[in-house]
Amino acid sequence: xxxxxxxxxxxxxxxxxxxxxxxxxxxxxxxxxxxxxxxxxxxxxxxxxxxxxxxxxxxxxxxxxxxxxxxxxxxx
Numbered sequence: 001x002x003x004x005x006x007x008x009x010x011x012x013x014x015x016x017x018x019x020x021x022x023x024x025x026x027x028x029x030x031x032x033x034x035x036x037x038x039x040x041x042x043x044x045x046x047x048x049x050x051x052x053x054x055x056x057x058x059x060x061x062x063x064x065x066x067x068x069x070x071x072x073x074x075x076x
Contacts, residue, residue, distance in 0.1 A: 007069045007071070010065075010069040011066065011069045011070055014062055014065045014066040014069060015066055017058075017062040017065075018059060018062040018063055018066055021055055021058045021059035021062050022059055024055045024058075025052065025055045025056060025059060028048055028051055028052040028055060029052065031048060032045070032048055032049065032052070
């Protein structure tokens with residue numbers, strides 16, 4: 001029982017992490033899109049794009065961790 005509770009807590013934690021990372025991805029995408037003209041050709045644009053790539057990596061890791069702790073659905 002306690003092991004199931006720990007798995008549930010980790011599932012909640014990893015889901016929250018995934019949500020935060022996805023929010024960050026959306027934030028940086030919108031920031032880049034809304035400021036396209038201002039940022040064009042600047043070091044700031046490169047930095048924001050790099051941050052966006054890192055956030056995507058973090059989201060992927062959070063998703064993979066979530067899959068480890070999520071209960072498996074039984075067929076039938």
